[in-house]
Amino acid sequence: xxxxxxxxxxSVIEKGQTVTLRCDPISGHDNLYWYRxxxxxxxxxxxxxxxxxxxxxxxxxxxxxxxERTGGTYSTLKVQPAELExxxxxxxxxxxxxxxxxxxxxxxxxxxx
Amino acid sequence: xxxxxxxxxxxxxxxxxxxxxxxxxxDSAIYNLQWFRQDPGKGLTSLLLIQxxxxxxxxxxxxxxxxxxxxxxxxxxxxxxxGDSATYLCAVRRNTGFQKLVFGTGTRxxxxx
Numbered sequence: 299x300x301x302x303x304x305x306x307x308x309s310v311i312e313k314g315q316t317v318t319l320r321c322d323p324i325s326g327h328d329n330l331y332w333y334r335x336x337x338x339x340x341x342x343x344x345x346x347x348x349x350x351x352x353x354x355x356x357x358x359x360x361x362x363x364x365x366e367r368t369g370g371t372y373s374t375l376k377v378q379p380a381e382l383e384x385x386x387x388x389x390x391x392x393x394x395x396x397x398x399x400x401x402x403x404x405x406x407x408x409x410x411x
Numbered sequence: 412x413x414x415x416x417x418x419x420x421x422x423x424x425x426x427x428x429x430x431x432x433x434x435x436x437x438d439s440a441i442y443n444l445q446w447f448r449q450d451p452g453k454g455l456t457s458l459l460l461i462q463x464x465x466x467x468x469x470x471x472x473x474x475x476x477x478x479x480x481x482x483x484x485x486x487x488x489x490x491x492x493x494g495d496s497a498t499y500l501c502a503v504r505r506n507t508g509f510q511k512l513v514f515g516t517g518t519r520x521x522x523x524x
Contacts, residue, residue, distance in 0.1 A: 399457055
């Protein structure tokens with residue numbers, strides 16, 4: 299069974315540009331989560347999808363971040379426009395219904411210069 | 412607000428030693444606690460998940476304990492090996508509302524041959 303995959307593995311963009319991160323969860327997992335770790339800080343929750351619906355987006359830092367999960371399969375996280383403080387590692391995780399363990403992807407390292 | 416603290420921040424031991432990593436959390440109303448391992452440039456690998464009703468979980472040389480009332484968990488690694496070198500993270504999920512994980516900042520472990 300394939301794990302959670304994320305693309306790209308690393309992205310370097312300039313301040314003000316737009317970047318879109320993609321997450322493909324484990325097949326059949328209804329729950330999808332986005333987290334991020336900025337330099338020197340702990341991993342923090344961004345938002346949670348159940349299928350295509352946003353269950354909890356309390357961790358989204360501001361309206362420059364937009365997450366979607368059309369069709370309840372893969373998800374994208376767009377940052378527009380990117381700021382320097384957005385640099386960090388963005389993790390995606392998925393979880394099947396009824397199971398409480400979250401499975402994490404390898405992360406996307408975002409560097410904003 | 413739930414806060415998770417991990418001590419020590421870094422640990423260096425010679426191969427073969429038994430060691431204990433500590434995790435404390437401020438709100439004892441948790442649903443479960445999960446220990447993860449992160450290798451440099453890689454995603455998070457789940458090691459052990461302890462439900463709030465459980466006291467401990469074991470997997471191979473790893474044993475995790477949970478004392479919910481005092482807000483503490485420990486990860487015991489027996490007979491450490493160089494391959495155990497990684498960052499170890501604990502994360503808690505609260506028992507009401509949404510399903511996000513709250514992470515500690517991690518313990519960076521180095522096991523020398």
